Amino acid sequence: MANIEVLLPKMGESVAEATITTWLKEVGDTIEEDEPIVEIATDKVDSEVPAPASGVLVEKKFAEGDVVQVGAVFAIIGADGEETVVSVTQQQSEETSSVIEELSAPLTNDSVSSTSVSKNGADGQFFSPLVRSIAEKENVSQQELEGIVGTGQGNRVTKRDVLAFLENRSTKTPVKVSVKSDDVPKAKGTDKPVPVAHVPNKYPVSAGPNDEIIEMDRMRKLIATHMVDSVHISPHVTSFVEADVTNIVMWRNKMKDEFLKREGEKLTFTPLFMEAVIKALKDFPLVNSALDGDKIVVKKSINLGMATALPTGNLIVPVIHGADQLNLTGLAKKVNGLANNARNNKLSPDEIQGGTYTVTNVGTFGNVMGTPIINQPQSAILALGAIRKKPAVIETPYGDTIGIRHMMFLSHS
Numbered sequence: 001m002a003n004i005e006v007l008l009p010k011m012g013e014s015v016a017e018a019t020i021t022t023w024l025k026e027v028g029d030t031i032e033e034d035e036p037i038v039e040i041a042t043d044k045v046d047s048e049v050p051a052p053a054s055g056v057l058v059e060k061k062f063a064e065g066d067v068v069q070v071g072a073v074f075a076i077i078g079a080d081g082e083e084t085v086v087s088v089t090q091q092q093s094e095e096t097s098s099v100i101e102e103l104s105a106p107l108t109n110d111s112v113s114s115t116s117v118s119k120n121g122a123d124g125q126f127f128s129p130l131v132r133s134i135a136e137k138e139n140v141s142q143q144e145l146e147g148i149v150g151t152g153q154g155n156r157v158t159k160r161d162v163l164a165f166l167e168n169r170s171t172k173t174p175v176k177v178s179v180k181s182d183d184v185p186k187a188k189g190t191d192k193p194v195p196v197a198h199v200p201n202k203y204p205v206s207a208g209p210n211d212e213i214i215e216m217d218r219m220r221k222l223i224a225t226h227m228v229d230s231v232h233i234s235p236h237v238t239s240f241v242e243a244d245v246t247n248i249v250m251w252r253n254k255m256k257d258e259f260l261k262r263e264g265e266k267l268t269f270t271p272l273f274m275e276a277v278i279k280a281l282k283d284f285p286l287v288n289s290a291l292d293g294d295k296i297v298v299k300k301s302i303n304l305g306m307a308t309a310l311p312t313g314n315l316i317v318p319v320i321h322g323a324d325q326l327n328l329t330g331l332a333k334k335v336n337g338l339a340n341n342a343r344n345n346k347l348s349p350d351e352i353q354g355g356t357y358t359v360t361n362v363g364t365f366g367n368v369m370g371t372p373i374i375n376q377p378q379s380a381i382l383a384l385g386a387i388r389k390k391p392a393v394i395e396t397p398y399g400d401t402i403g404i405r406h407m408m409f410l411s412h413s
Contacts, residue, residue: 271331305355385409
C-alpha cells in the first residue's frame with residue numbers, strides 16, 4: 001500500500017487554518033482507521049483529526065504550535081514496507097540521541113530519579129506520550145497528573161496544562177504575571193500577536209505570596225479579544241423592556257410533562273423565547289443583518305446563536321441553522337442537543353458558525369438584566385433576564401387591579 005497523505009479537513013466556510021495543539025501519535029506508532037492522531041484548534045473550536053486509514057505514522061509535517069492551512073498535508077501514514085521502516089528508524093535514531101543528551105546533561109531539580117506514569121489514569125483518562133514524557137522528566141506522580149484539570153479536547157491534559165502545573169508547584173516567591181508569546185493568538189496571515197483584553201505594561205499587577213496565579217487558557221484569551229474587538233467595531237446601545245411572561249410560564253408548567261413523554265425532550269423556556277425572537281426578526285429583518293464596510297447585508301436565513309456556559313467557565317455560541325424553518329418541537333430538540341454537545345466538548349466547527357443573531361440567557365445565573373456584547377459580525381444580541389414573581393398592574397375590562405405576575409427583563413444591544 002502506498003503512503004497516504006493526511007490533509008487538514010475543511011472545518012466550515014469561514015475557517016481557513018488551524019493550529020496544531022497536540023500530537024496524539026508519534027512517528028512509528030501504529031494507527032487504526034478513524035483513530036484521532038492530532039488535536040487542532042481554530043478561532044472557533046478545538047477538535048481532533050482522525051486517521052483516514054490504518055497504518056503507521058511515517059512523518060509529521062508540522063510541529064505543535066504550527067498553523068496549518070485547510071487542505072494542507074500535515075502527516076503521512078504508510079503501511080509496512082521499506083519506506084516506512086526507513087522513516088521510523090530515522091525517527092527512533094533521533095529520539096535515542098535526544099535521550100542520550102538528556103541523560104548526560106546535569107539534573108535541574110533535586111531529584112536523581114524519574115517517575116513512571118501510566119498511559120491511562122484510574123478513570124480511563126488518556127495521557128499523550130508528550131505529556132507522559134514531561135511528567136516523568138519532572139517527577140510528576142501519577143496521582144498528581146490525574147489531578148491536573150485538562151483544557152484539551154475531551155478535557156485531555158495537554159503540554160501547556162502540565163507546564164502550568166509545574167510552574168505553580170515550583171513557585172515559592174511572588175512572580176510577575178506575564179503572557180507567554182506562544183500562548184497569544186496570532187493575527188491571521190501574520191506573526192503578530194492579537195491584542196488581548198488586558199495590557200500588562202500599562203496596568204502592572206503585583207502578586208502577593210498568598211495570591212493564586214491562573215494562566216488564561218486559549219479559549220478565554222480568544223473570547224476576551226473577540227469582545228474587545230466587538231465594542232470597538234460597533235457602538236453599543238442597550239435597551240431594556242420588562243415583559244409579563246405569566247401566560248408562558250403557566251403554559252409551560254402545564255405542558256412540560258406531556259411534552260417530555262411525547263417527544264422525549266425537556267421543554268425549557270429557551271425554545272419558547274427563541275420562537276418569539278424568530279417572529280420578531282421576520283417583522284424587523286434589518287436586525288438580522290451584518291455590516292460589510294458601508295453595505296448592509298440582510299440575511300435571508302435566521303440562524304440563531306445561543307450563548308452556552310461551559311464547565312470550564314468559558315462561553316461558546318452554538319448556532320441553530322435555519323431556525324425559522326423549525327417548529328417548537330424542532331427548536332427544543334436543537335436547543336437541548338447543542339447545549340449537551342457544548343458541555344461535553346463535542347461541537348463540530350459547523351455548529352458554531354454562521355449565526356445571524358444571538359440570544360444569551362443571563363437569568364441562568366440569577367441576573368435580572370445584563371448588557372450583552374454583540375457577537376460580531378452580527379448586528380444585535382438579546383439577553384434574557386431571570387423570571388421573577390412581582391406585583392404588577394393588570395388591565396381588565398372592569399378596571400385596573402394589582403396581581404402577582406411572572407416578570408422578566410429583556411436587554412437588547
